[in-house]
Amino acid sequence: MRLRNKPWAVKLVNDHPESVLQNPDPSKKIDWRQRFAKPDQPISIEIGSGKGRFITTLAKEHPERNFVAIELQTTAAGIILRTKLTEQLDNLQILRGDALNINYFFAPHSIDHLYLNFSDPWPKARHEKRRLTYRAFLERYQAVLKSAGELEFKTDNAGLFAYSLQSFNNYGMIFDFVSVDLHHEAEEILNKNIETEYEHKFAERGNPIYAVHAHFVEE
Ligand SMILES: C[S@@+](CC[C@H](N)C(=O)[O-])C[C@H]1O[C@@H](n2cnc3c(N)ncnc32)[C@H](O)[C@@H]1O
Numbered sequence: 001m002r003l004r005n006k007p008w009a010v011k012l013v014n015d016h017p018e019s020v021l022q023n024p025d026p027s028k029k030i031d032w033r034q035r036f037a038k039p040d041q042p043i044s045i046e047i048g049s050g051k052g053r054f055i056t057t058l059a060k061e062h063p064e065r066n067f068v069a070i071e072l073q074t075t076a077a078g079i080i081l082r083t084k085l086t087e088q089l090d091n092l093q094i095l096r097g098d099a100l101n102i103n104y105f106f107a108p109h110s111i112d113h114l115y116l117n118f119s120d121p122w123p124k125a126r127h128e129k130r131r132l133t134y135r136a137f138l139e140r141y142q143a144v145l146k147s148a149g150e151l152e153f154k155t156d157n158a159g160l161f162a163y164s165l166q167s168f169n170n171y172g173m174i175f176d177f178v179s180v181d182l183h184h185e186a187e188e189i190l191n192k193n194i195e196t197e198y199e200h201k202f203a204e205r206g207n208p209i210y211a212v213h214a215h216f217v218e219e
Helices: 008-016 054-059 075-089 099-105 125-130 135-144 160-171 185-194 197-204
Strands: 020-023 045-048 068-069 092-096 111-117 144-156 172-178 210-214
Touching: 008 075, 020 075, 045 054, 045 099, 054 068, 054 075, 054 099, 054 111, 068 075, 068 099, 075 092, 099 135, 111 135, 135 160, 144 160, 160 172, 160 210, 172 197
Parallel strands: 020 092, 045 068, 045 111, 068 092, 111 144
Antiparallel strands: 144 210, 172 210
């Protein structure tokens, strides 16, 4: 998904370096403790947050946790930032950069939860390496997640879902929850679900939403 460039969003991002890290230098360690009002709280991350509906809702509902939204696009980062500032979410940071460098952005085994929501499907076989559930990404996720850390993935795309289950399985991950129709699960599951922008749009059209929670086996 490519958002139309919004000059106000670019300016907002540039004006708030305390909230948005832009393309950090992979050779330099990021001191996340300094960036959060409550540095001792566990950190969860979302990769490809888009306009940020999911991560800002989660941050609002869980002031006892810290969150980092990772997003390639400056306009998307600006939209997330606008919500962060309006809602005064001092437990949310934004990192504008590529998830491929995630193992440089975070210390080994420092992350509690990693969320992937409606990632770009890259359906052509020759683009497999760009899928955020490709093996090379899993290696990096494993490096940053705590040993009991959970990877949670949702999509409306049956092809990407099948591919991702296979990729997780080939990597030796353990599945904790799988749904091929998340929006028709039991109430206790629905109550915990936080919709993303894409999820809302696709579910309204009647598309099933697929979900999987899995964790890595200790190295
Ligand atoms: C299809 S959108 C989904 C947005 C949102 N998660 C949702 O569910 O509504 C995918 C988002 O992932 C971002 N993205 C794709 N590849 C990325 C990468 N390697 N690192 C960071 N963000 C990425 C894109 O810029 C886009 O905003």
